[in-house]
Amino acid sequence: DTGVSQNPRHKITKRGQNVTFRCDPISEHNRLYWYRQTLGQGPEFLTYFQNEAQLEKSRLLSDRFSAERPKGSFSTLEIQRTEQGDSAMYLCASSFAIGGFRNTIYFGEGSWLTVV
C-alpha cells in the first residue's frame, strides 16, 4: 500500500503523558496536513505543511501541540501533557500541489488516541 501511512494506529495513554504520532505521506507529495476527528464530527483542520514549512495552524492547535516536518517528508504530531479532551482520531493527509493546480488530498487511516 503506497498510501499515507500513520503510526501508531492506536494509542492509550494516561492523562499528563506525552504522545507522538508519525505520518509518512505519499512519496513526492509536497503538502502534508493534520486533521482531528472526534466521535460524531467530521474531520477538523489542525495544520498543514508545504514541504518543511508549517504554513498555517488552526486555533484548535493549543500550545501543547506541536507538529514538525523536518525534511519535508514524514511528519510528527506531538501532544504534551495530554488531557481527556485530546481523545480523538488524528488524521494525516497529503497532496501534491503546484501553482493553481487543483490537487486531491489523500488521507491516512488515522491514529486513535485515548487518554484515560
Next chain:
Amino acid sequence: AQRVTQPEKLLSVFKGAPVELKCNYSYSGSPELFWYVQYSRQRLQLLLRHISRESIKGFTADLNKGETSFHLKKPFAQEEDSAMYYCALSSSGGSNYKLTFGKGTLLTVNP
C-alpha cells in the same frame, strides 16, 4: 467563517431506491465543494468534486449557489454504497489546503 451542514446523521434506503444526501454550506466567497466517502474499515477518500462535473459510482452532485447546496444523488442505490459520507468545502481559492467538513451522513442501503 465557513460552515458545512449535513442535516441527516443517518439515512436508510432500500436497494434500487433513489438516494439524496443533503449538504448546505455557508461561505462568503467562491467555494469549492467536495464529497468524501468512508467505507467500513477504510480510509476517507474523495468521491467527487463540483468542478469536475463528473459521475462517480453513479453519484452526481450539483453546486447550487442560490440555495448554497451541494446535494449528493444517486438514482438507484446499491448495497455497496453503504458508508459514511462527508461534504466538505475548500475556502482557499482552489489550492485546497484547508477543508471544512460537515458532520457526515451514515448511509445504509438495505437489501
